[in-house]
Amino acid sequence: MKLATYKDGSRDGQLVVVSRDLSMAHYASGIASRLQQVLDDWNFVSPQLQDLYTTLNQGKARHAFPFDPSLCMAPLPRAYQWVAGSAYLQHEQVLRKARGAPALEHAKSDPLLYQGASDDFLGPQDDIVVRSEDYGIDFGAGLAVVTGDVAMATPPQEALESVRLLMLVNDITLRQLMPPELAKGSGLVLSRPTAAFAPVAVTPDELGPAWQGGRVHLNLQVSWNGKKVGLCETGPEMQFHFGQLISHLCKTRQLRSGAIVGSGTVSNQDTARGYCCIAEKRALETLEHGAPKTEFMKLGDTVRMEVKGGDGVSVFGAIDQAVAARR
Amino acid sequence: MKLATYKDGSRDGQLVVVSRDLSMAHYASGIASRLQQVLDDWNFVSPQLQDLYTTLNQGKARHAFPFDPSLCMAPLPRAYQWVAGSAYLQHEQVLRKARGAPALEHAKSDPLLYQGASDDFLGPQDDIVVRSEDYGIDFGAGLAVVTGDVAMATPPQEALESVRLLMLVNDITLRQLMPPELAKGSGLVLSRPTAAFAPVAVTPDELGPAWQGGRVHLNLQVSWNGKKVGLCETGPEMQFHFGQLISHLCKTRQLRSGAIVGSGTVSNQDTARGYCCIAEKRALETLEHGAPKTEFMKLGDTVRMEVKGGDGVSVFGAIDQAVAARR
Numbered sequence: 001m002k003l004a005t006y007k008d009g010s011r012d013g014q015l016v017v018v019s020r021d022l023s024m025a026h027y028a029s030g031i032a033s034r035l036q037q038v039l040d041d042w043n044f045v046s047p048q049l050q051d052l053y054t055t056l057n058q059g060k061a062r063h064a065f066p067f068d069p070s071l072c073m074a075p076l077p078r079a080y081q082w083v084a085g086s087a088y089l090q091h092e093q094v095l096r097k098a099r100g101a102p103a104l105e106h107a108k109s110d111p112l113l114y115q116g117a118s119d120d121f122l123g124p125q126d127d128i129v130v131r132s133e134d135y136g137i138d139f140g141a142g143l144a145v146v147t148g149d150v151a152m153a154t155p156p157q158e159a160l161e162s163v164r165l166l167m168l169v170n171d172i173t174l175r176q177l178m179p180p181e182l183a184k185g186s187g188l189v190l191s192r193p194t195a196a197f198a199p200v201a202v203t204p205d206e207l208g209p210a211w212q213g214g215r216v217h218l219n220l221q222v223s224w225n226g227k228k229v230g231l232c233e234t235g236p237e238m239q240f241h242f243g244q245l246i247s248h249l250c251k252t253r254q255l256r257s258g259a260i261v262g263s264g265t266v267s268n269q270d271t272a273r274g275y276c277c278i279a280e281k282r283a284l285e286t287l288e289h290g291a292p293k294t295e296f297m298k299l300g301d302t303v304r305m306e307v308k309g310g311d312g313v314s315v316f317g318a319i320d321q322a323v324a325a326r327r
Numbered sequence: 328m329k330l331a332t333y334k335d336g337s338r339d340g341q342l343v344v345v346s347r348d349l350s351m352a353h354y355a356s357g358i359a360s361r362l363q364q365v366l367d368d369w370n371f372v373s374p375q376l377q378d379l380y381t382t383l384n385q386g387k388a389r390h391a392f393p394f395d396p397s398l399c400m401a402p403l404p405r406a407y408q409w410v411a412g413s414a415y416l417q418h419e420q421v422l423r424k425a426r427g428a429p430a431l432e433h434a435k436s437d438p439l440l441y442q443g444a445s446d447d448f449l450g451p452q453d454d455i456v457v458r459s460e461d462y463g464i465d466f467g468a469g470l471a472v473v474t475g476d477v478a479m480a481t482p483p484q485e486a487l488e489s490v491r492l493l494m495l496v497n498d499i500t501l502r503q504l505m506p507p508e509l510a511k512g513s514g515l516v517l518s519r520p521t522a523a524f525a526p527v528a529v530t531p532d533e534l535g536p537a538w539q540g541g542r543v544h545l546n547l548q549v550s551w552n553g554k555k556v557g558l559c560e561t562g563p564e565m566q567f568h569f570g571q572l573i574s575h576l577c578k579t580r581q582l583r584s585g586a587i588v589g590s591g592t593v594s595n596q597d598t599a600r601g602y603c604c605i606a607e608k609r610a611l612e613t614l615e616h617g618a619p620k621t622e623f624m625k626l627g628d629t630v631r632m633e634v635k636g637g638d639g640v641s642v643f644g645a646i647d648q649a650v651a652a653r654r
Contacts, residue, residue, distance in 0.1 A: 011367055011583070040338055078583060080405045080446035083516065104511060113516045115442040119407030119583040131480055131579070152653055153458055174579055184431060187514020189410065189440045193580035252458065252501055253520035256338070256405060256446040326479055 001046070001053045001203045003028075003165070004317075005035055005073045007123070012036065013073040017052050018200050022317055025067035026056050035076050035201070039257040042148055042164055046203075069317045074121035075167060075201035076146065076258060082118035082195065083249055084142070084171055084262035085111050087240045091267035091280055098283030111240045111248050114188055116171075118260065122196035124317060127324035128172055128297075136175030137297040137323055141222050141276040141305045143234060144169045144262040145242045146201060150255040159250065160214045160243030166207070168198035168220075168307055168316040169262055175279050175296060195262075198305070198316035210310060214241025218315065220266050222276050223304040224297075229281070230274035232266045234307070276305075297323050328373070328380045328530045330355075330492070331644075332362055332400045334450070339363065340400040344379050345527050349644055352394035353383050362403050362528070366584040369475055369491055373530075396644045401448035402494060402528035403473065403585060409445035409522065410576055411469070411498055411589035412438050414567045418594035418607055425610030438567045438575050441515055443498075445587065449523035451644060454651035455499055455624075463502030464624040464650055468549050468603040468632045470561060471496045471589040472569045473528060477582040486577065487541045487570030493534070495525035495547075495634055495643040496589055502606050502623060522589075525632070525643035537637060541568025545642065547593050549603050550631040551624075556608070557601035559593045561634070603632075624650050 002020060005013035006027075015028040015035050031048045032038045038045045055061045086092045089107055096103060104112070122128070130137055146165040154162070177191035204211045210218050217235030221228065240248070245261050266276045275281045282292035297303070305319040329347065332340035333354075342355040342362050358375045359365045365372045382388045413419045416434055423430055431439070449455070457464055473492040481489070504518035531538045537545050544562030548555065567575070572588050593603045602608045609619035624630070632646040 078407045080407060081444055083444075086513075110507075110511075112511055112513050114513050115444060115516055115519075117408055117410075117442060117580060118445075119586055120581060129479065135579070152456065177579065180437075182512045184437075184439055185509045185512055186413075186439050186441050189442055189576065190579045192442075249516065252462070252504065252517045253444060254447060259446055 001050050002200045002206065003035060003049070003075060004200050005075050005077060006071050007073050011077065013077055017049055017056055018067050019056050020206070021313055022067055022200065024056060024064045026052060026061045026064045028052065036258050039146065039148065039164060042257070069199040070125050072125070072199040073123040074197035075165070076260065077121055079118040079121070079258050079260050080256060081259040082116040082262070083260070084114045084116055084264055085240065085245045086264035087111060087238045087245060088264060088267040089239045090237060090269050091265045094280055094283045094287070098286040108239060111245055113245070113249060114192065116192055117194060120194055122194055122321070124196065124199045124319045125321065126196060128196070128321050129324050129326050130174070131326050133298055135177055138173045138175050138278045139222070139297070139303040140171040140173055140265040141220055141230070142169050142171055142263045142265050143167070143216050144260050147246060147255055147259045147261065148257050150246060150250050152250055152252070152254045154247055154250055156241070156243040156247040159246035160241070162246065163204055163242060165201040166204060166216065167201045167260070168305060168319060170196040170303065170305055170319045170321065171262060171265065172196065173277070173279070196319055196321055198319050200317045202315060206315065207309065214243040216307070218307050218309065220276060221306050221308070222274070225301055228274070230276045232268045232273050232276055234266050237268055238263060299323050299325050328377050329527045329533065330362060330376070330402060331394070331527050332402050332404055333398050334400050338405065340404055344376055344383055345394050346383050347533070348640055349394055349527065351383060351391045353379060353388045353391045355379065363585050366473065366475065366491060369584070396526040397452050399452070399526040400450040401524035402492070403587065404448055406445040406448070406585050406587050407583060408586040409443040409589070410587070411441045411443055411591055412567065412572045413591035414438060414565045414572060415591060415594040416566045417564060417596050418592045421607055421610045421614070425613040435566060438572055440572070440576060441519065443519055444521060447521055449521055449648070451523065451526045451646045452648060453523060455523070455648050456651050456653050457501070458653050460625055462504055465500045465502045465605045466549070466624070466630040467498040467500055467592040468547055468557070469496050469498055469590045469592050470494070470543050471587050474573060474582055474586045474588065475584050477573060477577050479577055479579070479581045481574055481577050483568070483570040483574040486573035487568070489573065490531055490569055492528040493531060493543065494528045494587070495632060495646060497523040497630065497632055497646045497648065498589060498592065499523065500604070500606070523646055523648055525646050527644045529642060533642065534636065541570040543634070545634050545636065547603060548633050548635070549601070552628055555601070557603045559595045559600050559603055561593050564595055565590060626650050626652050
């Protein structure tokens with residue numbers, strides 16, 4: 001099942017069901033108006049949406065209309081919790097090496113998690129609004145799951161069963177604001193203002209065999225100003241699967257329906273595959289040449305992210321954003 | 328105006344208006360059922376609640392009933408953003424000194440902020456549920472504001488105008504889980520599982536002259552296992568007022584209605600006033616005797632927090648919690 005949220009002037013938008021090939025959509029009104037409602041009562045509401053989804057895919061839904069991703073908010077325009085991991089170790093290792101920070105001691109057994117802001121997510125085509133180009137504007141392509149309720153101390157395999165939806169995320173980072181925040185040790189706040197999401201959230205079954213062991217085994221394509229800069233494998237190098245990330249997070253807390261847990265920026269050891277965030281490219285340049293050559297995003301720059309299934313169909317639709325100055 | 332949220336088995340509870348002296352309450356049904364609804368449409372909804380509040384205080388509300396804080400959830404049982412500051416510099420300074428960390432370079436001009444989890448807040452009498460006593464269970468008494476929408480780059484004075492409600496918070500910390508998280512530099516996640524709130528959220532006008540310059544000028548009383556351990560002034564030593572904290576946070580983002588911004592643990596330089604978190608007491612002991620003497624909370628321990636107005640009336644009602652093992 002594929003779900004999206006249409007802009008309607010309200011804070012939470014209108015829930016729509018989207019056909020598998022992303023060509024058609026149908027308002028979910030009569031079943032649920034907001035995605036959070038569905039997550040709050042998943043076992044009761046989701047089968048009704050699934051029925052509508054089936055009818056829509058069969059071309060039999062009466063009030064179907066062409067799906068327009070430019071009208072989308074984030075599937076969950078605001079959420080009660082957003083935690084991004086850093087599950088692709090290559091990413092963290094390269095960045096630390098380049099800035100002369102020691103490698104993390106237990107990187108392979110102890111996942112890194114960042115608590116993020118979740119009151120104001122961006123839609124797939126919303127501008128990345130910044131006050132200054134000097135902030136070191138960076139994109140970061142990754143995957144994320146939306147969970148149901150998860151009890152404290154749930155083990156990884158069981159935690160995996162709480163995954164309701166998968167999403168594609170652009171976790172925007174203002175890299176030049178990071179060093180002072182890292183020095184303070186209080187986490188990333190100013191440097192991690194918001195995140196953008198692809199138009200469509202999908203249930204794991206949509207991925208077929210590509211959803212395996214709590215990981216998405218597909219390719220993530222990233223283009224910057226129209227030029228392809230990354231085509232990375234999302235599966236094999238994800239050190240911690242989503243069940244492990246959720247389980248780690250709920251060691252000391254329970255999660256409530258609609259919590260979003262991210263994988264962190266996708267990264268492969270084979271650097272020929274390119275990059276999913278600029279910081280990593282700059283880190284590689286620093287390690288090779290002593291200084292970065294690639295600059296961060298400028299006003300007017302665009303970034304596009306997409307994941308295609310084994311059948312060539314876009315799984316989540318595309319994130320396609322431009323950087324804009326605050327008016 | 329004073330507002331609370333009654334438990335009704337739902338995730339968001341039922342909004343009630345509470346009389347100034349906390350003796351009586353009245354369901355807000357017919358006006359709004361949830362506090363987030365009010366915040367989303369403040370200018371339209373809040374005057375209606377204010378009318379009900381006036382009637383209630385006059386003893387003329389038809390369906391009023393005795394207010395019972397034991398039936399309360401947090402005023403906002405779940406929120407879209409929760410950021411805690413560390414605005415009482417004494418707190419941060421003592422803790423850093425005791426653990427041998429260097430003082431923050433720009434402590435007086437650059438506020439410390441932590442992004443926290445906001446999907447599962449505790450009510451004023453809910454248990455603090457933990458898996459282990461070894462986590463270093465600590466309370467942390469502070470104040471918090473709930474904001475309306477705040478545009479990016481709003482200056483401090485203007486940001487202050489976005490303050491809709493004030494709350495009293497117990498920001499629970501698992502102190503023994505902090506050192507590895509500080510070493511990773513990714514912020515506090517496992518060590519900051521949730522926070523609890525006093526029964527009643529109040530509009531700033533309820534404080535009269537005690538709400539001045541973006542600060543609450545009252546005394547915060549903290550008792551641990553029935554013994555008074557702190558009676559601290561919340562006003563003069565708050566280095567950054569709430570407008571400054573909000574303004575700092577929105578340097579790179581806009582805030583949406585219902586964001587909660589906390590002051591951090593209240594702390595006074597006059598240590599005779601006692602303490603609002605155990606870590607500070609232990610830090611003072613370490614500085615004086617080379618090691619802490621006071622232990623963290625144990626299973627069954629209780630903590631009580633309350634702020635009284637100039638008239639002796641409890642402003643927010645009391646937080647009164649016990650530590651319980653996960654069942």
